[in-house]
Amino acid sequence: MLNGLWLSFFLVAAVAGFARWLVGGDATVFAAMVEALFAMAKLSVELMLLLFGTLTLWLGFLRIAEAAGLVALLARALGPLFRRLMPEVPAGHPALGLITMNFAANALGLDNAATPIGLKAMRELQTLNPRPDTASNAQILFLVLNASSLTLLPVTIFMYRAQQGAADPTLVFLPILLATSASTLVALLSVALVQRLKLWDPVVLAYLLPGAALLAGFMALLATLSAQALAQLSSLMGNLVLFGVVIAFLVVGALKRVAVYDRFIEGAKEGFDVAKGLLPYLVAMLCAIGVLRASGALDLLLDGIRWCVGQTGWDTRFVDALPTALVKPFSGSAARALLIETMKTHGVDSFPALVAATIQGSTETTFYVLAVYFGAVGIQKARYAVGCALLAELAGVVAAIAVCYWFFG
Numbered sequence: 001m002l003n004g005l006w007l008s009f010f011l012v013a014a015v016a017g018f019a020r021w022l023v024g025g026d027a028t029v030f031a032a033m034v035e036a037l038f039a040m041a042k043l044s045v046e047l048m049l050l051l052f053g054t055l056t057l058w059l060g061f062l063r064i065a066e067a068a069g070l071v072a073l074l075a076r077a078l079g080p081l082f083r084r085l086m087p088e089v090p091a092g093h094p095a096l097g098l099i100t101m102n103f104a105a106n107a108l109g110l111d112n113a114a115t116p117i118g119l120k121a122m123r124e125l126q127t128l129n130p131r132p133d134t135a136s137n138a139q140i141l142f143l144v145l146n147a148s149s150l151t152l153l154p155v156t157i158f159m160y161r162a163q164q165g166a167a168d169p170t171l172v173f174l175p176i177l178l179a180t181s182a183s184t185l186v187a188l189l190s191v192a193l194v195q196r197l198k199l200w201d202p203v204v205l206a207y208l209l210p211g212a213a214l215l216a217g218f219m220a221l222l223a224t225l226s227a228q229a230l231a232q233l234s235s236l237m238g239n240l241v242l243f244g245v246v247i248a249f250l251v252v253g254a255l256k257r258v259a260v261y262d263r264f265i266e267g268a269k270e271g272f273d274v275a276k277g278l279l280p281y282l283v284a285m286l287c288a289i290g291v292l293r294a295s296g297a298l299d300l301l302l303d304g305i306r307w308c309v310g311q312t313g314w315d316t317r318f319v320d321a322l323p324t325a326l327v328k329p330f331s332g333s334a335a336r337a338l339l340i341e342t343m344k345t346h347g348v349d350s351f352p353a354l355v356a357a358t359i360q361g362s363t364e365t366t367f368y369v370l371a372v373y374f375g376a377v378g379i380q381k382a383r384y385a386v387g388c389a390l391l392a393e394l395a396g397v398v399a400a401i402a403v404c405y406w407f408f409g
Contacts, residue, residue, distance in 0.1 A: 037290060
């Protein structure tokens, strides 16, 4: 899928370029496309410099959290909820512990830990599956929730904004948090409706109602604030939460007698290795997106969408952020490249760039998650998993656009 998507960017750019030359008489288009190739290659290296530092720093702190048992603590806290949401999984089954650890790792931004734990959880669920080639109810719920974007600390989004010169990289913290909450809620409700899960179970309500009430009260408070005050609050909370989490990791680690410096170095080394492996993907995708933009094909697509939206009388400023939303279900690297390109083209704190950053932080690569998790256990029939996951994806995009109009409009 990714091979075809990447190739199509170049082929569409080539067709658009020849059309501008032969029909429009613009012979400079090919020079612009070649220039875009080298400019994006240079930008990829510049991004890597910050990426090395950010991933090294964050994975160092996250290794302390793992050693201090914070991930396991979150897993135990979520265990009773998932025992009710997956009634066909016996109490005490290894899958329940792995599922809660996967979600806890995702929430803390431990992507490297979350994926292998998630694959182990899917294999454990497969041992309970009476039809090995067809996804079970528990597997579908697990996958759809994974595809709804569970990360509460979008550090990489902050990093990309910082690299592009944002005065306050954490400005989008609250919009991402609210949009992510919407996508996860839709994911849970859609699967619960199909599976007829008993969400009114006292234990389930004990988890969901306080969270829903807290979110509703928080949104009611936000509704009383001006756009300027909302932006200031998002900045304050983003920086406060991020620094607070770091301090919490260190304090808990020290109390647990973890060698915090040694664990930090272990995680930092892993972060260096992870960042080093991302450069080829950044170069590949950023260059493809740059050529697509320089050929005029991307602008033509957006102009068409903008015209259609304009006919309805809606504000069209969000349209320039849609490329990130359209590509995200298929490829995280392509969506990341489009986000960076949007920041570079329109300005890092422009409305389209803020919307694109919020979309990137509140949605997931649905088809990639489906292929990896179901492919790992040989499932061929996904049943309603794709529909529920895409519905959650759409909810995240719509919520991201709406919240950005609320905060920055």
